Amino acid sequence: MSPRLLRAVSRGWLAVLGLLTVAVFVLVLIPAKDAVVPTRFKYGLVFDAGSTHTSLYIYRWPADKENGTGIVSQVEACSVSGPGISSYADNPAGAGASLKPCLDRAMKIVPAEQQRETPTYLGATAGMRLLRMENSTKAEQVFAEVSKAIGEYPVDFRGARILTGSEEGSFGWITVNYLLETLVKFSFAERWEHPQDTEVLGALDLGGASTQITFQPGVPVEDRNTSVFFRLYGTNYSLYSHSYLCYGQSQALKMLLAALHQASSSAQISHPCYPQGYQENITVAELYDSPCAFSGFYHTLHFLNLTGGQSLSSVNATIAQICSSSWEQLQLLFPTASRTQLRDACTASSYSLTLLLQGYKFSHTTWPSIHFVQQVANTDVGWTLGYMLNLTNMIPSEPPAAVTGLPSCSWIAATVLLAIMLILTFCLLAATCCQRNSSGYEHL
Known part of the structure; x- marks a missing residue:
C-alpha cells in the first residue's frame, strides 16, 4: 500500500474512532436509574x-x-x-x-x-x-x-x-x-x-x-x-x-401411676407434681375464637386418625373401642406402631379428650371449632x-x-462500541508501524 493511500485510510479510521467516541459519551450521559x-x-x-x-x-x-x-x-x-x-x-x-x-x-x-x-x-x-x-x-x-x-x-x-x-x-x-x-x-x-x-x-x-x-x-x-x-x-x-x-401428657401419666401406687401402699412419692396428690383446678375464660390444637393434642389423636374433623361422638366411640381392645387386637389395628405407642394409646387419648372437655370446657357444640395441626405451609x-x-x-x-x-x-451498546474502538485503534497502530518499517527500508 502506498504511503498516500495508507494516510487516507488512517484518516478514515480516525474519523470513525471519533464518531464512536462521541457515541460512547452519549450513551454514558443517558440519565442513570x-x-x-x-x-x-x-x-x-x-x-x-x-x-x-x-x-x-x-x-x-x-x-x-x-x-x-x-x-x-x-x-x-x-x-x-x-x-x-x-x-x-x-x-x-x-x-x-x-x-x-x-x-x-x-x-x-x-x-x-x-x-x-x-x-x-x-x-x-x-x-x-x-x-x-x-x-x-x-x-x-x-x-x-x-x-x-x-x-x-x-x-x-x-x-x-x-x-x-x-x-x-x-x-x-x-x-x-x-x-x-x-x-x-x-x-x-x-x-x-x-x-x-x-x-x-x-x-x-x-x-x-x-x-x-x-x-x-x-x-x-x-x-x-x-x-x-x-x-x-x-x-x-x-x-x-x-x-x-x-x-402435660407425660406428667399426667406419671401422676396416674403414682396415684395407683400410693393407693396400693403407704409409700409417699416426692415430686413437685404429686407430693401429696397434685391439686389445681383448670379454669379458663371462655374462648372468643377458634383454637388450633398442636403438639401432644395433635400427635395423640392423629395416631388414632381423629384429627380430620370427626365429630365428638365419633372421637368418643373410637377411644372407647381402643380402650376395650386387647393387646393382640391393637397390634392388628396398628401393625407398624411401637410398643410404647400401643401401650399409651388408650391413656394418652383419654387424657387429651378429658383435658379438652373437662379442663378447657369444650362441648359437642364447640368441638368442631378445634383445628388439630402439626404443620402449616411446611412449617412446624x-x-x-x-x-x-x-x-x-x-x-x-x-x-x-x-x-x-x-x-x-x-x-451493552457502550461495551460493543468500545470493543470496536479498541480493534480499530490496534489496526491503525499496526498500519502505522508497517508504514514506518517500509519507509525505513526505502532509505536503505
Missing part, C-alpha cells in the same frame, strides 16, 4: 428443649423487615437424638454433647460468612422447670454444659434459659396466627399488610410436662400472671395465656417460630441497598 440490590437474608437458630426431646429450628428472614418485625420462614428442623435435656440431670455433659450433630447440620446450612452474626438461643420448657424445682444445682449444671457446647460453634449465642409458661403459650399463639396469615399477609398490591377484619385464633399446646392455652380475649386481662402484650408488624396484641405445670407449629418473630423486633433492620447505574441496554 436507581436499582435495588437483592435483599440479604439473616439467619437465626432456636433450640426447643422440651421435657421429652430437643429440636433445633433454623430460620431466616429478609434483612429489611416489615414494620419492625421480620418475615420469618423455617429453613430446616433437626431432631436431637435422645431424651430432653432435663433427663441429663446426672450426666450434664451428655446434654451438651447431644446438641452437636444438629449444630453441625446448621453450620452446613447457614452461610459461613454469616455464622458469627447468627443469633442462637436455647429455650427450655416444663421439663427444666420441674428439674429446677427439684434440684436447682443440677438444672444449672445442665444449662452450663449446653451453653458450653453451643459456645464452641461460630454463632452469636445469646444464652440458654427457661421460658415461663405464659411465654411458651404466647409464642405458640404467635406461630399459629403468623402461619395462618392473621397477623400479616402479602396483599394483591404486592406488599405486606395487616389483614383487615380477620379473626385471630386461639392456641392449645400439650407438652410432656405442661399444657398451655392462649387467646385474645374480648375484655382486658386483669391478672398480670396471665396477661401478655406483643407488638408485631406495627399492631398491638393483648393476650390471655395460662400454662398448667404437671398437666410450636413456640420457636413465635419466639424468633418476636426477637426480630430487637434485631436491627437493614434497608435494601440501592445503586445508581445505566440501563443494561446502554451498557
